[in-house]
Amino acid sequence: MSVSLVQQFLRRVGWRHEVLCLVRRWRLFLLIGIGIYAFALVLSRIFGLLPVAFTPLTLAVLPAATLLLAWLSYRRPHATDAARLADSQLATHDLFLTSSLIGSSLGSYQDLVLQAAEQKASGVLPQKVVPFHWQRDTLRIGAALALLVAAVCLLPQWDPFGLHQRQRQLGEQRERLKEIAKATQVRAALLEQKRTGEQTDAAKEAMANLEKAFKDSQPNDKAGTLARLNQQQKVLGQLWKQLSEEKLKNGLNVPPPSQNFGVADPAKTDQLRNDLQKGDVSSANRELDDLKKKAEELAAAQDPVAREKLRQELMDRIQSLKDTLDQQANSQAVDADLQRALEQLAMSGAPSLSRESLKGLHDSLKLTQDELQQLAKAMADMKNIEEMLKALQMAKALHNLKPLDGQEFVKFGDIKGYCSFCEGQCKSLCLSSNVSLGMGMNAGYGYGPRPYGDENSKTDFHPEKAASLLQPGRMLMEWKTREVSDSGAAREDYLRAVQDVRQQASEAIVQEQIPPGYQAAIKRYFDTLHNDATATPQP
Numbered sequence: 262m263s264v265s266l267v268q269q270f271l272r273r274v275g276w277r278h279e280v281l282c283l284v285r286r287w288r289l290f291l292l293i294g295i296g297i298y299a300f301a302l303v304l305s306r307i308f309g310l311l312p313v314a315f316t317p318l319t320l321a322v323l324p325a326a327t328l329l330l331a332w333l334s335y336r337r338p339h340a341t342d343a344a345r346l347a348d349s350q351l352a353t354h355d356l357f358l359t360s361s362l363i364g365s366s367l368g369s370y371q372d373l374v375l376q377a378a379e380q381k382a383s384g385v386l387p388q389k390v391v392p393f394h395w396q397r398d399t400l401r402i403g404a405a406l407a408l409l410v411a412a413v414c415l416l417p418q419w420d421p422f423g424l425h426q427r428q429r430q431l432g433e434q435r436e437r438l439k440e441i442a443k444a445t446q447v448r449a450a451l452l453e454q455k456r457t458g459e460q461t462d463a464a465k466e467a468m469a470n471l472e473k474a475f476k477d478s479q480p481n482d483k484a485g486t487l488a489r490l491n492q493q494q495k496v497l498g499q500l501w502k503q504l505s506e507e508k509l510k511n512g513l514n515v516p517p518p519s520q521n522f523g524v525a526d527p528a529k530t531d532q533l534r535n536d537l538q539k540g541d542v543s544s545a546n547r548e549l550d551d552l553k554k555k556a557e558e559l560a561a562a563q564d565p566v567a568r569e570k571l572r573q574e575l576m577d578r579i580q581s582l583k584d585t586l587d588q589q590a591n592s593q594a595v596d597a598d599l600q601r602a603l604e605q606l607a608m609s610g611a612p613s614l615s616r617e618s619l620k621g622l623h624d625s626l627k628l629t630q631d632e633l634q635q636l637a638k639a640m641a642d643m644k645n646i647e648e649m650l651k652a653l654q655m656a657k658a659l660h661n662l663k664p665l666d667g668q669e670f671v672k673f674g675d676i677k678g679y680c681s682f683c684e685g686q687c688k689s690l691c692l693s694s695n696v697s698l699g700m701g702m703n704a705g706y707g708y709g710p711r712p713y714g715d716e717n718s719k720t721d722f723h724p725e726k727a728a729s730l731l732q733p734g735r736m737l738m739e740w741k742t743r744e745v746s747d748s749g750a751a752r753e754d755y756l757r758a759v760q761d762v763r764q765q766a767s768e769a770i771v772q773e774q775i776p777p778g779y780q781a782a783i784k785r786y787f788d789t790l791h792n793d794a795t796a797t798p799q800p
Contacts, residue, residue, distance in 0.1 A: 270347075270357075270385070270387075271343045271344055271347065271357060272343075273387045274343040274346060274347055274387045274390050274391060275338065275342070275343035277387045277388075277390075277391045277393075278338060278342065278343055278346055278391045279337060279338055281391055281393055282335070282338065283331060283332065283335050284393075284395075286331040286334070286335055287327060287328050287331040287332075288398055288402065289331075290327040290328075290330050290331045291323070291324060291327045291328075291402060292402070292405075293327075294323050294326070294327045295323070295402075295405050295406070295409065298320070298323055298409060299409060299412070301313065301315075302315050302409070302412055302413065302416070305418075306412075306416045306417065306418055306419060307416075307419055308419070308421060308422070309418070309419055309420040309421055309422055309423075309424050309425050310422065310424060312424060312425065312428040315413050316413065317410060317413055317414065320406070320409055320410060320413055324406075341358060343357075344357040344358040345357075345358055346390060346391065347385075347390050350389065350390045350391075351381065351385060351390065353381055357381075431611060431613060431614065434608050434611065434614055435614060435617075437604075437608070438605065438608060438614060438617055438618055438621060440777070441601050441604060441605060441621060441625075442621050442624070444601065445598075445601060445621065445624050445625055445628055448594065448597075448598070448628060449624075449628055449631070452594075452628070452631055452632065452635060463500060463642075464500065464642040464645055464646060467493070467496055467497055467500060467646070467649065468645065468649060468676065470493060470496070471493050471497070471649055471652070471653065471676070472670075472676075472679075474486075474489045474490060474492075474493050475656065475665070475667060475670040475679055476667040476670050476671060477489070477667050478660075478664070478665035478666060478667040478670070479664075479666075479667065480664040480665070480666050481664070482664075483660070483664045486660060486664065486665055487657070487660060490653060490656060490657050490660065493653060494650070494653050494654075494657075497646055497649055497650050497653065498650070500642075500646050501643065501646045501647065501650065504639060504642065504643045504646070505643075529544075529548070530581065530585055532544055533545060533548065533582075533585050533589075534585055534588070534589055537585070537586070537589035541637075542633040542634065542636065542637045545582070545586065545633055546630055546633060546634075548578070548582055549582075549626050549629055549630050549633075550630075552575060552578060552579060552582075552626055553623055553626050553627070555571060555574065555575050555578075556575065556606075556619055556622050556623055556626070557623075558571060559571040559572060559575065559609070559619060560615070560616065560619045569610075572606065572609060572610065575606055576603065576606055576607070579599060579602055579603055579606065580603065582599065583596065583599040583600070583603070586599070592632065592636050594632050595629055595632045595633065595636065598625050598626075598628050598629040598632055599625070599629055601621075601625045602622050602625035602626055602629070605618045605619075605621040605622040605625060606618070606619075606622050609622070645676070648676050648677065648680065649676050651680055652676050652677075652679045652680035652683065655680055655683035655684050655687065656679065656683045658683070658687050659683045659686050659687050659690075662686075662687065662690045662691075663686075663690065669682070670682070762787075763787045766783055766787060770783070770784075
């Protein structure tokens with residue numbers, strides 16, 4: 262029983278001693294951490310040598326980090342250390358050390374030692390053996406932490422060597438690279454949706470319907486054939502108008518080309534320009550493939566001089582390609598892709614942003630190739646629609662001379678064959694019967710004789726010119742009325758206009774035509790407008 266009492270006393274002393282040793286080690290590490298933190302704060306705020314941002318949150322991490330470090334490096338005391346400490350503080354001449362080791366010794370004096378140790382431990386508290394005076398150290402550490410908090414909050418940021426400014430610029434460039442990469446991803450997703458071939462499918466469907474209208478023509482149903490041809494002409498006219506408006510819109514939004522003399526290969530530029538005029542984008546795709554290979558060489562290059570030379574060559578070639586495509590393709594999307602590529606290439610000069618910017622450059626060039634493929638399909642669709650309109654006009658002209666017969670169109674397999682057949686029939690009928698065909702497809706005289714006589718014959722007509730003012734005159738009369746608009750018409754026009762403007766604003770934000778600072782305000786403005794799906798129908 263007495264052994265357990267002594268061991269309990271020593272266990273309590275040992276636990277208190279262990280906690281005290283851990284607290285002292287933590288105090289040591291905390292003081293060292295405070296000194297290192299203060300030194301780093303001075304280097305960052307006064308000299309601007311460290312790019313680390315010091316905040317009260319980082320200061321709060323300091324006690325937790327030092328406590329963890331103290332616990333990991335702490336060496337636990339031995340069981341006999343508590344007995345030696347008790348003997349030292351109570352002056353018992355190794356009484357507790359002997360009692361802690363008496364279990365492994367031989368002799369008849371064990372009971373006497375244990376009784377003496379029990380009597381000594383019964384009236385002693387562990388606090389007397391292991392005292393802990395924490396007030397002074399706590400005040401010192403608290404004052405040091407308070408001074409650090411005041412320094413973090415009040416010490417101004419100086420930058421005598423410009424290191425913080427360069428870090429801010431790198432941070433802004435990194436954020437800009439993320440925005441450009443996100444814009445490229447958004448545009449690629451939109452292009453993937455358009456790649457389903459809506460316009461191409463519409464052109465193919467219109468061509469199939471036109472061929473069906475030709476082959477279904479009946480000589481005894483002249484009015485029905487003419488109605489079907491007029492309907493096809495209306496559909497083709499709408500498709501052609503839609504493509505023309507989109508091309509004009511893209512052309513008006515493209516910025517003027519920059520002056521960049523003496524940096525491009527004239528022969529290659531002329532070849533590229535001639536191919537684009539013909540609707541062929543193969544030369545542009547080859548140039549883009551070559552640019553992607555050059556970008557890979559730039560990423561693998563280690564010599565700074567060689568890297569700068571490759572980067573300047575890429576910059577000149579991309580700028581030359583951008584100017585040529587701006588003049589010939591008139592595509593706002595292609596111009597935006599190449600502009601992003603130029604911006605990413607310009608950021609590749611920073612070593613920390615080189616890899617990320619060159620990867621974004623490769624993605625932008627690939628997206629440009631996809632845009633050119635989509636543009637080539639649109640140009641091919643427009644050319645096919647123009648050929649269909651020409652064939653349809655010739656067919657209507659032939660139908661006015663004689664009713665169309667669908668059996669005559671069976672042997673022709675494409676629109677060019679239909680157009681050539683109708684044109685040949687019109688020529689032969691006009692020359693054989695002296696019938697005027699009216700307006701033709703090209704400039705010059707049409708087929709057949711003049712409908713109003715010979716132009717060289719003399720008449721009593723005298724050309725005269727009215728004597729008018731060379732400046733605008735005054736207003737003679739002004740009429741103002743107040744009326745009520747038709748029910749539903751104004752609302753439908755308003756909703757349609759709001760939807761169009763909202764879509765144009767979304768496209769402008771995606772294509773980075775609007776500065777980032779205005780984008781959130783523009784989005785909030787359009788969110789406040791009406792977003793009704795349908796309007797009230799007119800009575």
